Amino acid sequence: MLWEQIKQIIQRITWVSPPAITSDWKRKVAQDAIESLSASKLAKSICSQFRTRLNSSHEAFAASLRQLEDGHSGRLEKTEDLWLKVRKDHAPRLARLSLESRSLQDVLLHGKPKLGRELGRGQYGVVYLCDSWGGHFPCALKSVVPPDEKHWNDLALEFHYMRYVSQVLFSFHMDVLKFSAANNHYLHRQNLVCYFSTLHSVH
Template sequence: MQFFQSIKPFKTPTRVDTEWKRKVAQTMINNLDESKLAKSICSQFRARLNNSHESFSTSLRQLEQKHSGRLEKTEEQRMKVRKVYAPRLARLALESTSLRDMVLYGMPKLEREIGRGQYGVVYSCRSWGGVTHCAVKSVVPPDDKHWNDLAMEFHYTRSIAEHDRIVALIGSVIDHGYGGMGCSPAVLLLMERMQRDLHTAIKANMELPERLQVALDVAEGVRYLHSLGLVHRDIKLKNVLLDKHDRGKITDLGFCKPEAMMSGSIVGTPIHMAPELFSGKYDNSVDTYAFGILLWYVCAGHVKLPQAFEQCANKDHLWTSVKKGVRPERLRPQFDDASWNLMKSCWAGEPCERPLLGEVQSKLQDIYTKAKVKRDAEGGGPTQQNHTCRSDTL
């Protein structure tokens, strides 16, 4: 006991309370170096970011490995739908519908030739299927590809609801004896009969207000196709037909496709083809571009090639020039500022810079109204020649 009493007591331990914690923290803060603290914090952030990035990359690789096969399979199926199943179904529909029309109405009687295209001839027909004054487009597909294209044209034309600005398809018949024995069968597409095409009308000196009215009709028709998700891809003068009142309707849906099923194929008439068509990635604005070129002819009042295109030696030279930004020239006094600015905006190089067709219609309506008022003020009117001097009806 005495031994323990002789020993000096230990130093009283420090009391850990709030005040002590505050002093220790303050001392630590006072002894810290600002640059070292900043480097330490940055180093910790960097390490955390690297770890997060590595984890994200690992997850992406795992997802890619898991789904890449599925994506390839889905793309293969999509291509089959577009290139195999859809044309096959359309061809079966063409053949079955043609057989039904043949049983119900018989073979149409082909009369005089009233038109000719790259793959077919158009004849007049007095009556068929209860409809008088028809036009019969006869096509002899040379191979399976053309059969498929024709079947798709039939499918889209047949599936479109009746519209004032689209040439109506009445029916179809497959003629296995067309052109004599041993020849390939011909598909006869029966359509409503029109008077002439816009190309012929312009050559016959159709007046400006009437030409602008037809351009308005074309814009309305293309808008209707776009509202159905379809892209025409071949808007041009000869694919616009006029009725007896000189109102325009769009025809020839051979290149028409749903925007979702377009494969990026290069189709169309060279001078009307937008530059992005050559890249294989495009949308329905290619129709706006083609409409701009068509409007150039409408306002010019003739069907001669624009000088910029006439100087091109061949199609490849033309396409190269278009991709470089070459466009039709401005003609004076035919083009006022409003019409020139409208056609320029339609054929803009960048698709996103082209106006929507609703905006085009609005501006074109103003141009049409001014042209009509100007002619009326000058005491003019549609010439008698425009109503009597017509080519063979279509």
């Protein structure tokens, strides 16, 4: 019974001899391949491959950017914190030390200036006439009393920066004053001296 079934299966198989690989067969296969080519299909295939590669490259680039951002975000935050600390803490503190040391030096070298009559008042202080001080005469002296630590720090920073500015122009009664780098503690125009650094009590 089993043998009969095997014979039937063998009889159903169609025996086909493989084609001989000859020059005519090769020519026919090549001709069929050329005729089956389509410019539109080829363009679509190339565009599809290009789009796939482009998407893959874009994803890899975006992943690299995320890794770079993650690696540097902490460093940038730390740098910004250090910069804010320098600007808000260290710079005002050093400026206060510079202001106080310069003021003490001026008092020891030249003594306290004697106030004359009042010349004018501003938002943060009063300007007085001073006959002479530190070899300069006549002088104008401004008495400043900052109300809090913030104003003290602002004044100290202003004084500190002004001392190291070599050429700064000011407008004063339509005339131009020049901040002297050689004598960087006063402004001068002819015989007018506006002294900045003496902040000790002059009363």
